[in-house]
Amino acid sequence: MTVKVGIDKIGFYTPNLYLDMVDLAHARGADPAKYQVGIGQSKQAVIPPTQDVVTMAANAAAQILTPTIKTQIAMVLFGTESGIDNSKATAVYLAHLLELSPQTRAVELKQACYGATAGLQLAADYVRVHPQAKVLVIGADIARYGLRTAGEVTQGGGAVAMLVAANPQILELEATSSYHTADVMDFWRPTYRTEALVDGKYSTNVYLDFFAAVWADYQRQTKLTIADFAAFTFxxxxxxxxxxxLRQILPTATPEHQAQLTAAFEASQADNRDVGNLYTGSLYLSFLSLLRHGHLQAGQRIGFFSYGSGAEGEFFSGLIQPNYRQGFDDAGLTDLLANRRAVSVAEYEQLYNQQLSSDGQDMQLAVGQEQAPYYLAGRQHEQRVYRRQ
Known part of the structure; x- marks a missing residue:
């Protein structure tokens, strides 16, 4: 008998600060509609120096882990393009912060925004062979393009934590997927830069081309069509x-189905619109937003399009499970997003420039106002110092 494998629990964390896109537009001399309608963003998370991808991942994972679950975790797969060390994996730091067993495999995965999807697929394959085990998959990033750049409006940050297990509560992953890789220079971040380089229009075109390619190949493999899907997440x-x-494929659906898919997309983008770019976590915040704001029923098929510049794309699918709402803390997530504090453009710029320096000097961060359970206290002897409240 084939074991059902998929996403059992999902958590999300972003810091308690945000920048309103209307304020940014006014400061940059732009029409707010350019950001709110043309880009489709209302707010973006502002990441204080006391939070990095490790602490945000820990804060997201803490929402879904219990002492019992911790003993069942066999692997931590951490997708990020905002790593803190060129050698030591963020997953190792995370496993230590979460006090996981030393008998845990911990690996960092990097391919732009695709890393968490690689982790999810590797995790599912592992659990299919080891159905008693659970795998913690992370997508955590800080999107930085620079002040007063064309990409500034698409910054943000946060972490999504997913528990992959047999007989999952939220989503059963279907086995078939389609993927496509090409050496494309649409977005890259050389090792000597903290901000990304991007050809925005070209990257959008590559994204759309990759989606068309993997969607066509998925249909060829499975014989499924748009009629078999209740929603698509991107x-x-x-x-x-x-x-x-979504608009590339909507014409192949009936008018009634087009309305259903459009409504599902609106639900799936609601939280991303208020957080901004998560890089590796973006697709999975979109899925979580669909779970929170959509109207789903057990057995419905959801399509996922994952894309990482450089470039790699994948399309896969999953089936909603009857008790999916038990796999995440809806009220807690609503409070997390609702209780953030708006910062001025001047404060945002100050925080943007307050990240740990690259010279390796000892540094003590101002942690007196930190509210998150896990945070970065500073650096000593060229080592990051993490703390738990």
Whole structure:
């Protein structure tokens, strides 16, 4: 008998600060509609120096882990393009912070915004062979393009934590997927830079081309069509990009089904619109937003388009499970997003420039106002110092 494998629990964390896109537009001399409608963003998370991808991942994972679950975790697969060390994996730091067993495999995965999807697929394959085990999959990033750059409006940050297990509560992953890789220079971040380089229009075109390619190949493999899907979720570096992807395939659906898919997309982009770009976590925040704001029923098929610049794309699918709402803390997530504090453009710029320096000097961060359970206290002897409240 084939074991059902998929996403059992999902958590999300972003810091308690955000920048309103209307304020940014006014400061940059732009029409707010350019950001709110043309890009499709309302707010973006602002990441204080006391949070990095490790602490945000820990804060997301803490929402879904219990002492019992911790003993069952066999692997931590951490997708990020915002790693803190060129050698030591973020997954190792995370496993230590979460006090997981030393008998845990911990690996960091990197391919732009695709890393968490690689982790999810590797995790599912592992659990199919080891159905008693659970795998913690992370997608955590800080999207930085630089102040007063064209990409500034598509910044953001946060972490999504997913528990992959047999007989999952939220989503059963279907075995078939389609993937496509090409050496494309649409977005890259050389080792000497903290901000990304991007050809925005070209990257959008590559994204759409990759979606068309993997969707066609998925249909060829499975013989499924758009009629077999209740919703599609997309990697959303900004919400308008996913909307363009959906519009590529909507004409193949009936008018009634087009309305259903459009409504599902609106639900899936709601939280991304208020957080901004998560890179590796973007697709999975979109899925979580669909779970929270959509109207789903058990057995419905959801399509996922994952894209990582450089470039790699994948389309896969999963089936909603009857008790999916028990796999995440809806009220807690609503409070997390609702209780954030708006910062001025001046404060945002100050925080942007307060990240740990690259010279390796000892540094003590101001942690007195930190509210998150896990945080970065500073650096000593060229080692990051993590703390738990």
């Amino acid at each position: 990697h959303l570096p900004f919400t308008k990009m996913g909307r363009k992807g």
